[in-house]
Amino acid sequence: MALEQETVVKADLVDHVYERVGFTRSEALNAVEVILEEIKSALGRGENVRIVGFASFNLRRKNARRARNPKTGEPITIQPRTVLTFKPSRHLLEATNRTTHESDDSG
Template identity: 35%
Template sequence: MTKSELIDAIAAGVDGLTKAKAEQALNVTLSAIMDTVARGDALNLVGFGSFSKGERGERIARNPRTGEKITVDAAKTVKFRPGQKFKDAANA
């Protein structure tokens, strides 16, 4: 599903909601999620899942073409843990 298909689904699921307003609502929702996680706070959506900020340490990797060892810098990541309802839907 693409973002435009999701917007169409949101607009179709709410009576009287235009595609423009659905897109605006989705953009605000995604911005709120990104801002919350960027601050280092966790965001919990009961039944759906939780988003949080994580860290990946520096590590040594190999270039698959040459076999040369390279250092991969530490990085911040986003963690997502699905909620039970989400897990149940995925396993149905």
């Protein structure tokens, strides 16, 4: 059975900050945007981002490599690039699995 998923968007995060912290909606929006912008800026500077108890955003350099065009079979070179990886913390994984198992038990 497929897990039903909802998507939390930035507006939802702003609402949660507004409700839980007591900021005005404008202050909550600012807080969320500042945090997201700082994560983006750090990654743009080539820095990894680690949020203890949540996750790490890591940049990995991938070297050029040879591959084949799947349509033609022709050999091609894939250029070197930087990829972004997301590694959830143990706490986040445990919380996710706990939530998933609770949902399975109720069905």
